[in-house]
Amino acid sequence: xxNQATREIRNIAVVGHGGGGKTTxxxxxxxxxxAIGAAGSVEKGTAVCDYEPEERAHQQSLWxxxxxxxxxxxxxxxxxxxxxxxxxGRALPSLAAVEAVAVVVDARSGIQxxxxxxxxxxxxxxxARLVIxxxxxxxxxxxxxxxxxxxxxxxxxxLPVNLPAPGRERVVDCFFExxxxxxxxxxxxxxxxxxVVDQAVEMDEELMETFLEQGEVSAEELHGAFRSAxxxxxxxxxxxxxxxxxxxxxxxxxxxxxxxPGPADVDPRAFSAPDGSAVEVAPDPSADxxxxxxxxxxDPFVGRLSAFRIHSGTITRDTQLHVDDGRKPFKVGHLxxxxxxxxxxxxxxxxxxxxxxxxxxxxxxxxxxxxxxxxDAPRPDSVPLPDAMYGLAVQAKTRGDEQKLSxxxxxxAAEDPSFHVEHSTATRETVIRGLGELHLRMMLERMKERYxxxxxxxxxxxxxxxxxxxxxxxxxxxxxxTGGAGQFGEVFLRVEPMGRGGGFxxxxxxxxxxxxxxxxxxxxxxxxQVLETGAIAGYRMxxxxxxxxxxxxxxxxxxxxxxxxxxxxxFLDAVSRARPIVLEPVVDLEVTIPQDKMGDIxxxxxxxxxxxxxxxxxxxxxxxxxxxxxxxxxxxxQTELKSVTAGAGSYTMGFSHYDPVPRPIQEKLMAEFKPxxxxx
Numbered sequence: 001x002x003n004q005a006t007r008e009i010r011n012i013a014v015v016g017h018g019g020g021g022k023t024t025x026x027x028x029x030x031x032x033x034x035a036i037g038a039a040g041s042v043e044k045g046t047a048v049c050d051y052e053p054e055e056r057a058h059q060q061s062l063w064x065x066x067x068x069x070x071x072x073x074x075x076x077x078x079x080x081x082x083x084x085x086x087x088x089g090r091a092l093p094s095l096a097a098v099e100a101v102a103v104v105v106d107a108r109s110g111i112q113x114x115x116x117x118x119x120x121x122x123x124x125x126x127x128a129r130l131v132i133x134x135x136x137x138x139x140x141x142x143x144x145x146x147x148x149x150x151x152x153x154x155x156x157x158x159l160p161v162n163l164p165a166p167g168r169e170r171v172v173d174c175f176f177e178x179x180x181x182x183x184x185x186x187x188x189x190x191x192x193x194x195x196v197v198d199q200a201v202e203m204d205e206e207l208m209e210t211f212l213e214q215g216e217v218s219a220e221e222l223h224g225a226f227r228s229a230x231x232x233x234x235x236x237x238x239x240x241x242x243x244x245x246x247x248x249x250x251x252x253x254x255x256x257x258x259x260x261p262g263p264a265d266v267d268p269r270a271f272s273a274p275d276g277s278a279v280e281v282a283p284d285p286s287a288d289x290x291x292x293x294x295x296x297x298x299d300p301f302v303g304r305l306s307a308f309r310i311h312s313g314t315i316t317r318d319t320q321l322h323v324d325d326g327r328k329p330f331k332v333g334h335l336x337x338x339x340x341x342x343x344x345x346x347x348x349x350x351x352x353x354x355x356x357x358x359x360x361x362x363x364x365x366x367x368x369x370x371x372x373x374x375x376d377a378p379r380p381d382s383v384p385l386p387d388a389m390y391g392l393a394v395q396a397k398t399r400g401d402e403q404k405l406s407x408x409x410x411x412x413a414a415e416d417p418s419f420h421v422e423h424s425t426a427t428r429e430t431v432i433r434g435l436g437e438l439h440l441r442m443m444l445e446r447m448k449e450r451y452x453x454x455x456x457x458x459x460x461x462x463x464x465x466x467x468x469x470x471x472x473x474x475x476x477x478x479x480x481x482t483g484g485a486g487q488f489g490e491v492f493l494r495v496e497p498m499g500r501g502g503g504f505x506x507x508x509x510x511x512x513x514x515x516x517x518x519x520x521x522x523x524x525x526x527x528x529q530v531l532e533t534g535a536i537a538g539y540r541m542x543x544x545x546x547x548x549x550x551x552x553x554x555x556x557x558x559x560x561x562x563x564x565x566x567x568x569x570x571f572l573d574a575v576s577r578a579r580p581i582v583l584e585p586v587v588d589l590e591v592t593i594p595q596d597k598m599g600d601i602x603x604x605x606x607x608x609x610x611x612x613x614x615x616x617x618x619x620x621x622x623x624x625x626x627x628x629x630x631x632x633x634x635x636x637x638q639t640e641l642k643s644v645t646a647g648a649g650s651y652t653m654g655f656s657h658y659d660p661v662p663r664p665i666q667e668k669l670m671a672e673f674k675p676x677x678x679x680x
Contacts, residue, residue, distance in 0.1 A: 006283050007264045009352035010076040010256060011309070012130075013094040015122075016104035017112035018083035021134045023049050023061050025104060025243040026080045029256075032249045033069035033076075035339075048340035049080040054445055062087060062442055064094050064295055066307060066338040066354055074257035077354045083114050085650065086436035089385050089418020092121060093294045093365065096269065096383050097309035097354060100128040100230075100260045107135045110146055111153055113648050116622075119154055125383070128230040128261050130237050131158060132252065136168045137242040143168075144186035147238060153621075159199055160192050160238040161259075162251050171240050171248030175226075176258075199235050200225040223259065231261050263352035269311055271368075271378040279378040281311050283351035288371040289313030289321060291355075292380050296365050298411045300450060306363040307338060307356045313371065315349040322373035323362045329373060330360050365417045387652055388420045388433035390638045392440055394455040395430065401453060405430075408451040412443055419443055424463065431460045436638050462632045464539040464669065465583040465658055471496045474574025477552075478566040489562035491515070491523055491570040492550035495578050498543040500658060504531055507547040515551040519563040523548055526567030535575040537582050537669040546571065582666045583658035585631040591641065593649040595623045600644055608633035609662075628656055632665075 014022045027047050030036045040046035045056030049065035061082040068077040079098060081091035091114075095101065101122040105115055122129050131150060136143065143164055150158045161175040163184040172182045174192040182189050201208045201217065204225050210217055217225070229235035239255055241248035268281040271290065281290060295307040315321070320329040336343040336356040349355040357363070368377055396405045409421045409432065418439070422431045434440045447453050473494045480487040498505065506524050515523065531541045551566070589610070593601050595617070602612050602625060610629030617623055634653070641649040661669070 005075075006285065006350050006352045007262055008074050009262045009350075010074050010100070010260050011079075011098040011263070011352065011354060012076065012100045012102050012256060012260060013079045013081060013091075013098045013122075013127075014102050014104060015081050015091055015094075015114070015118040016083055017106065017109075017114040018060060019109075020083060020104045020106040020112075020115075021243050022083060022104045023047050023080055025132065025134055025241065026067060026078050028241075028243040028246060028249050029078070029253060030067060030069050032246070032253055033071045035067070035069035049078075051341035053449060054442060058442075060084070062090070063297075064090055065340055066295075067340055068337065068354075071253050071257040076256055079354075084438065085113050085117075085647065086434070086439035086442075088114065088117065089388070089435055089439075090416060091118065092383050092385055093417060095121060095125050095127060096292065096380065097294045097307075098127065099262060099266045100130060102130045102132055102256070104132045104134050105146070105150070107133050107141050107143060107146060108138045110149060113650065116153065117650070121384075123233060126233070126267070128266075129233070130230075130239065130255070130260065133238065133240045134243055136164050136171075136240050137245050137247060141168075143240070147186075150238060154236065157199065157234055158236045158238055159195050160187065160240070161196055161255060162239055162248065163187060163189065163192055164240045164247075168240075168242070169245065169247055171251050173251055176251075176254060196226070196235070196237075197222065200229045203228045203232060203234055226259055227261055227265060230259065231266055263311075270381040271311075272381075273378055274376060284312055285314045285350050287312040287351075289315055289319065289369065290371075290378065291315070291369040293363055293365060293367045293369070296363065296415055298415055303359040304361055304363065304414075305336075305343070305356055305358045306360060306367070307354065308369060310349050310351050310353050310355065312351050314351075315355065315369075316347060321369045321371065322377065323360070323367050323369060325373075325375045325377040326362060327373045330362070332357055334358065364414055385418055386435055386650075387654070388418055388435060389651070389653060390436050390440060391422075391431050391433040391460045391635075392457045393429040393431050393460040394457050397454040397456050404451075405453050405455065408447055408453045411451070412447065416443070424460075429460055436642070459635050462635075463585060464537065464661070465585075466534050466536055466539050466541040466580060467543045467583060468495055468497045468541075468575060468578035468580050470577075470579040472574045472577035474570040474572070474577070476566050476569035476573055478562050478569065479557075480562070486554075486557040487559060487562040487565075488552075488554040488557040489515075489519065489522075489559075489566035490552040491548060491563065491566040493523075493527075493546055493548045493567075493570050493574060495571070495574040496545040496547075497578070498545050500543060502543045502545075504528075504542065505545040507545065509547050509549040510551065515548070515553055515563070516558070519553065519558065519560065520548065522560040522563035523551075523567030526564040526569075527571045529564075529568055530571050530575070533675070534673070535572055536580045536673065537666070538673045538675070539582065539669075541575075542583075546574075582661045582669055584661045584665075586628050586656050586659050587631050587634070587653040588656045589627050589629055589634075589651060589653045591625045591649060591651040592618065592622055593625070593641075593645050595621050597645050597649065598623050598625065601625055601641075601649070604640070604644070605629055630659070630661075 027039045031039045048067050055062050064081045079094040162171045174189050178189050178193045180190045241252050263283040271279040290312045291308045291310045293306050293308045297305045319332045322329045337346050420433045475492050477490040612627040614626050
């Protein structure tokens with residue numbers, strides 16, 4: 001059972017599009033609650049939640065940050081998230097640590113890309129949602145029209161619980177202690193209250209009957225029905241505020257502390273055992289500890305700091321915890337509550353608390369902290385993250401920095417779940433991938449400023465493949481005399497194309513010992529060297545069957561190196577006769593865009609040798625276009641899509657299959673290929 005302390009916890013992710021004032025809003029709430037003495041400034045680099053050097057330099061949130069306050073009996077923790085689409089992969093993990101999401105909408109610009117995507121993600125996870133219309137003191141606003149737009153895009157359950165007064169210097173309460181005579185800029189207190197009550201009581205049949213018979217319900221009953229409707233997604237309250245002027249901040253504090261659900265009001269996060277069975281989790285402080293990590297930061301001086309949400313049990317400074325399925329526990333030496341960059345040491349963390357530990361290198365993003373070690377560690381349901389599509393090939397600018405670069409990339413990947421590092425054997429490159437050009441630019445800046453590693457970048461090579469389309473035979477005699485013992489090996493073989501995805505098959509049809517059995521693996525080794533490095537354009541060769549059927553050897557001069565070379569060159573000879581082709585990767589693509597951009601995007605895909613497979617209308621005037629296109633045509637698609645749709649478009653893609661490249665492209669790739677000459 002949850003104790004009283006857990007019942008008073010409120011965990012809220014503050015999300016929304018960049019520039020909407022999320023960080024300033026959290027700052028104003030902290031000041032109003034007395035958690036900090038004076039408001040910091042994003043522009044001056046003094047805000048509690050924007051403390052990373054690059055955030056101060058660019059005056060925008062780039063990472064999620066935790067801060068908390070006390071209001072009445074409630075302990076409210078905020079996770080302030082970055083808002084630009086390139087940093088969605090850093091914002092979405094916070095949804096695993098909260099029961100409610102506050103979606104901040106800029107009153108001037110209205111619903112934008114991240115607003116829509118975070119609302120959808122929160123709804124998909126069954127989180128309570130609250131819309132905060134910020135910057136209501138801006139000139140020339142039609143807030144009534146904005147509310148209608150919210151209801152059109154996100155549903156009729158979006159209802160104001162307070163309203164701006166004329167002049168928008170203050171906000172009028174429509175829920176806690178409504179004054180029907182109070183003047184508002186649009187609608188009325190009575191109408192707003194009636195809509196909210198009607199929506200809330202629909203969740204309780206008995207309460208609805210009472211309301212219909214008596215025309216009213218008690219404040220306590222209404223609060224309970226309101227929270228039930230909120231948890232069920234049947235009601236999405238809309239609040240108005242100005243973080244800059246302070247209008248509506250006190251009312252917003254009341255809504256957050258008194259109406260938002262806590263850990264005891266919602267279904268616990270789903271965990272499963274290794275066999276897939278559900279693990280029962282309850283916010284019980286006396287149960288076994290179960291927590292999961294949603295944020296990791298690595299400071300060159302402080303070390304690794306891991307922020308986690310406790311789902312059950314109590315963690316103290318002496319608690320022994322296991323990480324995932326590790327058998328060796330670590331002891332919690334210091335337990336912290338985070339206030340931006342400040343680490344406030346606490347005695348214990350209860351179910352619902354957001355805490356942190358430092359200098360435990362085994363803890364990574366998504367790790368589970370629990371009391372029992374071994375292979376039976378439970379796993380939480382994962383938060384879906386956008387695919388890292390935008391890539392750059394990197395290499396150390398300074399010779400000798402290769403290991404330092406590798407270590408730095410590992411640290412950056414540990415901090416950011418949407419940043420990936422690939423070491424491609426096909427293209428022999430180190431490729432970093434992120435959600436866009438801005439994302440990777442900020443990572444390169446962090447690499448340089450924090451870890452003092454500079455790199456050279458270029459677009460990554462496309463992982464083309466080579467194959468053959470006809471059977472053929474090849475032969476090579478390798479003979480080398482150096483004055484002493486020589487080298488001799490002769491190989492006859494045939495090649496055949498296999499079906500796409502067939503890989504490589506080697507068949508030994510040698511009879512009579514013309515090639516001694518100890519040298520046959522050397523022949524295969526030579527063939528595999530060609531498979532790795534390519535025969536016509538420098539790309540890995542696939543889907544080939546090779547049969548070695550004849551050859552010759554010398555009792556003195558034959559040795560392994562001779563048959564490696566003979567096998568390699570016999571294979572190259574056969575491939576040259578087998579009508580070799582270059583294959584290119586084709587990806588499945590789904591592009592989500594405003595409906596008025598559909599013609600532009602469909603035409604652009606056709607110009608990229610793509611095929612449009614279908615379209616689907618979405619809420620809010622968006623449409624999803626599905627199709628396929630060659631990966632080589634999409635190397636700058638993220639930037640191009642952003643330009644065409646003014647940042648409102650997004651896309652996902654995944655590998656589909658390989659197709660032959662057009663002849664002009666194959667000829668170009670073959671002309672650029674410079675194979676390394678063998679020593680004869």
